[in-house]
Amino acid sequence: MADRTDDIRSAVERAQAAGTPLYIRGGDSKRSMLGRDCPAQPLDVAGHCGIVDYQPAELYLTARAGTSLAEIEAALAEQQQTLPCESPQLGTATLGGTLACNLSGPARPWAGSIRDLAMGVQLVNGRGELLRFGGKVIKNVAGYDVTRLQAGALGTLGVITELTVKVLPCPEHSLTLVYEMTAAEALAIMNRRAGESAPLSGACWLADRLYLRLAGAASAVTQTAAAWGGEQHPGEHPVWQDVREMRLPCFDGSEPIWRFSVSSSAPLLADPAPVLIDWCGAQRWVHGKHDREALQAHAAAAGGHVGLFRGGDRSGEVRPPLSRLEQDLQQRLKHSFDPDGLFNPGRLYSWL
Amino acid sequence: MNSPSTTRPAVPRDTLVTELQRCLPADCLVLETETQRPFECDALTIYRDMPLLVALPETVAQVQEILRICHRLDVPVVARGSGTGLTAGSMPHPEGVLLVLSKLDQILEIDPLARTARVQVGVSNLSISAAAARHGLYYAPDPSSQIACSIGGNLASNSGGVHCLKYGLTVHNVLAAEVLTVEGERLTVGSQGLDSPGYDLLALFTGSEGLLGVAVEVTVRLLPTPELARVVLAGFDSVGAAGDAVGAVIAAGIIPAGLEMMDRLAIQAAEDFAGAGYPREAEALLLCELDGTAAEVEDYIGRVQTLFRQAGATSLRVSSDEQERALLWKGRKSAFPAVGRLAPDYYCMDGTIPRSRVSEVLQEIARLSAHYDLPVANVFHAGDGNLHPLILFDAGDPASVRKAEAFGGKILEYSVRVGGCITGEHGVGLEKLRQMPVQFGRGELELFEEIKVAFDPGLTLNPGKGVPILKRCQEYRALPPRHDHG
Numbered sequence: 001m002a003d004r005t006d007d008i009r010s011a012v013e014r015a016q017a018a019g020t021p022l023y024i025r026g027g028d029s030k031r032s033m034l035g036r037d038c039p040a041q042p043l044d045v046a047g048h049c050g051i052v053d054y055q056p057a058e059l060y061l062t063a064r065a066g067t068s069l070a071e072i073e074a075a076l077a078e079q080q081q082t083l084p085c086e087s088p089q090l091g092t093a094t095l096g097g098t099l100a101c102n103l104s105g106p107a108r109p110w111a112g113s114i115r116d117l118a119m120g121v122q123l124v125n126g127r128g129e130l131l132r133f134g135g136k137v138i139k140n141v142a143g144y145d146v147t148r149l150q151a152g153a154l155g156t157l158g159v160i161t162e163l164t165v166k167v168l169p170c171p172e173h174s175l176t177l178v179y180e181m182t183a184a185e186a187l188a189i190m191n192r193r194a195g196e197s198a199p200l201s202g203a204c205w206l207a208d209r210l211y212l213r214l215a216g217a218a219s220a221v222t223q224t225a226a227a228w229g230g231e232q233h234p235g236e237h238p239v240w241q242d243v244r245e246m247r248l249p250c251f252d253g254s255e256p257i258w259r260f261s262v263s264s265s266a267p268l269l270a271d272p273a274p275v276l277i278d279w280c281g282a283q284r285w286v287h288g289k290h291d292r293e294a295l296q297a298h299a300a301a302a303g304g305h306v307g308l309f310r311g312g313d314r315s316g317e318v319r320p321p322l323s324r325l326e327q328d329l330q331q332r333l334k335h336s337f338d339p340d341g342l343f344n345p346g347r348l349y350s351w352l
Numbered sequence: 353m354n355s356p357s358t359t360r361p362a363v364p365r366d367t368l369v370t371e372l373q374r375c376l377p378a379d380c381l382v383l384e385t386e387t388q389r390p391f392e393c394d395a396l397t398i399y400r401d402m403p404l405l406v407a408l409p410e411t412v413a414q415v416q417e418i419l420r421i422c423h424r425l426d427v428p429v430v431a432r433g434s435g436t437g438l439t440a441g442s443m444p445h446p447e448g449v450l451l452v453l454s455k456l457d458q459i460l461e462i463d464p465l466a467r468t469a470r471v472q473v474g475v476s477n478l479s480i481s482a483a484a485a486r487h488g489l490y491y492a493p494d495p496s497s498q499i500a501c502s503i504g505g506n507l508a509s510n511s512g513g514v515h516c517l518k519y520g521l522t523v524h525n526v527l528a529a530e531v532l533t534v535e536g537e538r539l540t541v542g543s544q545g546l547d548s549p550g551y552d553l554l555a556l557f558t559g560s561e562g563l564l565g566v567a568v569e570v571t572v573r574l575l576p577t578p579e580l581a582r583v584v585l586a587g588f589d590s591v592g593a594a595g596d597a598v599g600a601v602i603a604a605g606i607i608p609a610g611l612e613m614m615d616r617l618a619i620q621a622a623e624d625f626a627g628a629g630y631p632r633e634a635e636a637l638l639l640c641e642l643d644g645t646a647a648e649v650e651d652y653i654g655r656v657q658t659l660f661r662q663a664g665a666t667s668l669r670v671s672s673d674e675q676e677r678a679l680l681w682k683g684r685k686s687a688f689p690a691v692g693r694l695a696p697d698y699y700c701m702d703g704t705i706p707r708s709r710v711s712e713v714l715q716e717i718a719r720l721s722a723h724y725d726l727p728v729a730n731v732f733h734a735g736d737g738n739l740h741p742l743i744l745f746d747a748g749d750p751a752s753v754r755k756a757e758a759f760g761g762k763i764l765e766y767s768v769r770v771g772g773c774i775t776g777e778h779g780v781g782l783e784k785l786r787q788m789p790v791q792f793g794r795g796e797l798e799l800f801e802e803i804k805v806a807f808d809p810g811l812t813l814n815p816g817k818g819v820p821i822l823k824r825c826q827e828y829r830a831l832p833p834r835h836d837h838g
Contacts, residue, residue: 057599058706080605108546115552116524129795137704139521139738139776141510141559142784142791143800143819148523148555152547169605191465195488197579197645219647261545265466282546303544320549325537329807330550336802348550 003064004048005122005130005161011043012159012342013128021345024155026066027092030101034307035154035347037314046094048161051075053136060119060136062164065096076167084111084168088245096160102152105244106202106213109194109264109280115151117166123150123158126338136164149333155344156352157337171201171215173222176237177230179210183277184268186210190280191265198224203280204243211239243278250275250287256312258295260284266302285309296321319349327351363425365404368449371425372407375417380455382406391450394437395497398699398747399782403430403444408452412530412538412568415451419536419566422449428812429534431562433474433505436497438700439781441509441561441817448812453504456568459483467574468527468544473504473567477511480572489574492519495777496685503570510559512777514610514684515641517735519575521777523558530569531557534808544571556803561779561818564807578643581609582653583680586660587634587667591615592711594636597663598734599708601640604659606652610641611735612684615714618691618729618742619683625690628683631667638734639684641677684731688742691729695744698729699756703767704738704776716766717741724759726752738776739767765790780818788820797822 015022021040025031028046049066056079063072069089076082086105087098099121104113120134123146133146150160181189183205190203193212199220202213212228214221225232242248250257260274264281268274272295274284282304286295292308299306305320312318322330327349334341334352346352372381382388383405393400404427409415422429428448435442444450456472459480463469464487469480477498481490494513495501501511507529510522519525528542542554557564588594594613601608614622614630614637623630630637638660642652657668671677683690692698705713714730721728727744741763745756764774764787774780774787788797800819804811811821 055706055708057603058708059602102547102552112520112524113546115547115555116520125795125799131795131799132793133796135704135771135773136706137737137772137776139512139516139704139733139736140773141521141777141779142773142775142788143780143796144564144803145510145523145555145559146799146803149552151552151555153551157551168607172605188465191467195464195467195576197488197576199644199648217644217648217651219651220645223645223647261543261547263463263466263468263544265463266544279546305543305545305549307549322550325533325539326550329533329539329553332806333551333556333803336799336806352550 001050002047008043008045008048008159008161009124009128009130012124012126015342016126016128016340019340021342024159024344026094026097027068027090029090029093030097033310034101036318036350038344038347040345043159045096045159052162056081058136059167060164061167062136062162063095064162065094065160067095069093069095069098080170081167082170083117083165085114085117086111086244087114090245095163099150099160099163100153100155106204106240106278109282110201111168113151114165115148118147118151118163119166120164121147121150121160122162123160125158126340126342130161134164138166154348156334156348158343173218174201174213174215174236175221175225176233176239177212177214177225177228178233179230180208181210182208183274187265187268187277187281193228194264194280202240204239205277206239206243206248211237213237213240243276248276250285251310254311255288256308257310258286258290258306259309260286260299260302260304260306262299262302262304269298317350322349363427368421368425368427369405371421372405372418375421376407376409376414380408380410380414382408391432391435391444391452394435394440394442396438396440396781396783398753399440399443401444401446403446403450404448406450406452408455410455412456415453415566415568416532416536416538418449418451419532419534422812423535423810426810426812428815429566430814431508431566433502433508434476434500436501437505437509437781438702438778439783441779441781441814443782445815451566453568454502460569462487464489466544468571469574470569470571471503472569473507474502477501477503477506484574485577488577490577491525491572492575493522493525496688503572504567507558507567507570508560508562509777509779512733512736512738514612514733516733517611518607518609523555525573526554526558526570527573528571529554529557529567531565531567533565534810534813539565542571559779561781562814563804563818564813566813580646580649581641581643581677582649583639583641583671583677584653584656584660585630585669585680586638586640586665587631588636588638588664589634589666591636591714593664594638595707595710597638597660597665600659600663601656604655606655608640608656608735609643610639612639613637613710613732613734614684614687615730617727618687618731621690621694621729622683622687625693626683626686628679629669630683634666639680687731691742691744695727695746697745697747699743699745699760701741701743701760701763702738702775702778703764703772704736705767705770705772707734707737709770710734710739713739713766713770717763720759720762724755726755726759733776736776737772761787782817785817785820
């Protein structure tokens with residue numbers, strides 16, 4: 001529960017003076033995921049932790065970047081509130097790392113991502129300066145949206161030191177409907193259901209079953225459940241926690257796992273077929289060794305992109321490819337935050 | 353309150369006209385002073401300037417060609433949608449091209465299953481919802497100008513509306529945009545999925561006020577139209593009581609679709625204008641909209657009424673049908689023009705404050721109102737803390753204009769002091785440049801400048817707006833004086 005901002009600034013200043021790049025490490029829960037290997041010197045930020053300000057009536061929470069998601073969720077639960085994006089806790093995940101990785105759970109299509117909930121950020125840039133953007137209010141359009149720019153940047157734009165997020169009341173009631181069906185049938189049904197006025201808050205397909213979660217006012221949940229049929233499971237079905245925390249067999253093994261982020265209604269890929277469809281069809285997981293370029297072509301045709309989420313060769317490129325123009329703009333943007341390339345070099349792309 | 357720029361054109365106008373005539377049909381260029389006049393300002397009419405010329409391209413290829421020519425000749429480009437902005441963000445640059453995108457007005461595709469619409473930037477906000485309605489879908493952000501304002505302008509401003517607490521701003525409701533760089537190169541930001549590889553350029557472009565590129569196409573998320581929406585109207589005998597009522601609703605775990613507050617002067621003006629049956633004697637009024645399934649709405653309407661009664665509501669009314677709901681909203685939605693009838697002009701401010709500080713902020717605004725001797729009516733998006741004080745003044749009287757500007761500046765500074773910000777949804781434009789250093793320190797402003805330079809090294813896209821260009825960097829880069837707002 002300590003404010004280590006000054007230590008972090010000093011560490012960055014020293015790294016800048018010595019020309020030594022840093023690998024920013026919070027809970028160290030996602031090192032093997034998302035990005036490339038980053039052999040730089042670790043900068044531990046997990047000790048910079050603690051909830052700084054939580055105002056349930058104002059629907060926001062401010063915490064230091066090293067605060068664990070578990071601690072934050074526990075504080076929110078005491079007030080019957082939640083961080084609605086359901087980001088994975090993975091044991092030790094921190095708030096800062098969650099923003100940097102922009103991982104969200106099954107509620108993502110309805111509740112938004114951590115990127116959507118982020119209202120203000122403090123970060124240390126590559127010159128060791130502490131900068132503040134955004135604030136504690138959801139409507140704030142002064143200046144560029146540097147807060148949301150951190151989402152998915154994997155810490156390459158600065159050391160996130162503090163984050164303010166929008167929080168919401170917990171849904172008062174929830175239940176899950178389960179149906180036996182193929183992936184193609186499930187994809188069609190989940191997209192159709194998402195177009196109805198209903199309290200849908202999860203739609204995934206796993207092992208020949210479609211799961212639809214309803215959450216909200218008890219009246220709306222029971223009324224919708226009665227109309228939609230299926231096998232009813234009152235309360236929180238374990239599948240949502242398993243999907244959120246990636247506690248499924250497809251995430252365990254040494255085999256590579258690929259993440260497709262595509263249009264929710266894009267036709268299903270027959271080969272390789274997804275092992276898990278989440279986010280109402282917008283996030284699909286494919287298991288095993290595959291030709292990267294062939295997968296990219298499939299993803300592009302589906303309006304999105306694919307990356308090697310975990311496993312495989314992590315010294316090569318693992319993220320979706322970018323055009324020459326995109327690379328150029330991303331490099332220039334990186335340079336404006338981190339002119340000496342101190343933070344997580346090569347973690348996102350070999351050239352960044 | 354005119355443009356600070358008085359330098360002579362860097363490029364002879366004739367050269368530019370000749371170049372543009374090669375790529376544009378004759379009726380796509382507006383060259384005469386008289387025909388250019390309608391473009392001299394946006395909806396903040398106290399700031400005006402005339403452009404070198406106005407271009408109204410009909411195709412994306414033409415927009416690209418205009419950008420290439422302007423880039424080659426180092427000519428400023430100011431993009432404009434429908435001109436409904438409130439910050440002089442699309443006020444022309446006297447040495448530049450005003451790039452009017454209203455002819456890019458095609459709805460390209462609505463995908464009801466994926467719940468998305470792909471539209472050109474000149475398409476109006478409301479027409480997206482109108483086109484999606486037959487699929488039972490709509491586009492959620494609803495700025496008051498939604499009949500006229502374009503989706504391109506919404507993207508540039510990260511526009512909000514009265515439903516932001518539940519449904520978010522533009523940034524939460526767009527998936528992708530096709531953007532042209534200052535060099536005229538085409539770039540896709542975002543994707544048809546829910547994220548994109550690399551840095552989130554969609555988030556960066558949203559709300560960037562035309563400083564980083566020119567959007568030509570936007571893909572928006574559509575939501576299912578709620579089965580039912582009803583609104584509760586409640587009067588209170590103090591702003592404090594109304595503020596407490598708002599807190600009580602949130603504390604009860606209810607997230608209304610809309611939650612609006614108006615003060616006494618705004619109530620009376622709106623009632624005179626719209627005849628919606630607002631309680632004239634009330635010091636504050638709340639409009640609370642609940643939407644969702646029919647059962648859910650009935651449930652929440654009952655709870656909200658109870659909470660409002662407990663908070664001391666002096667009057668309560670609930671819409672019984674769509675017609676009555678529209679009538680109750682009519683007063684609120686016409687509040688700006690209604691207040692506008694009370695004086696020759698009004699100046700609309702846009703700070704955001706923490707909800708719990710509303711009483712204190714309104715007291716300070718009342719004190720400032722007496723100090724500057726200018727009346728003010730307050731309209732407040734109570735759900736999300738976005739406060740719109742409407743300062744009444746006379747634009748024909750320079751002293752009145754100066755007082756209104758000074759008064760407005762004080763309100764924004766106070767908003768920052770209580771933990772809020774200088775603009776919730778209208779943007780900075782030219783109008784609030786002076787307040788940027790109130791909200792941001794030098795380090796933050798320098799980073800904004802670096803970001804600007806990363807995308808637009810020559811500073812030709814909407815120069816002099818959005819982010820101040822600092823003196824130090826100007827000397828450092830030897831920028832032309834037209835960018836001087838430091």
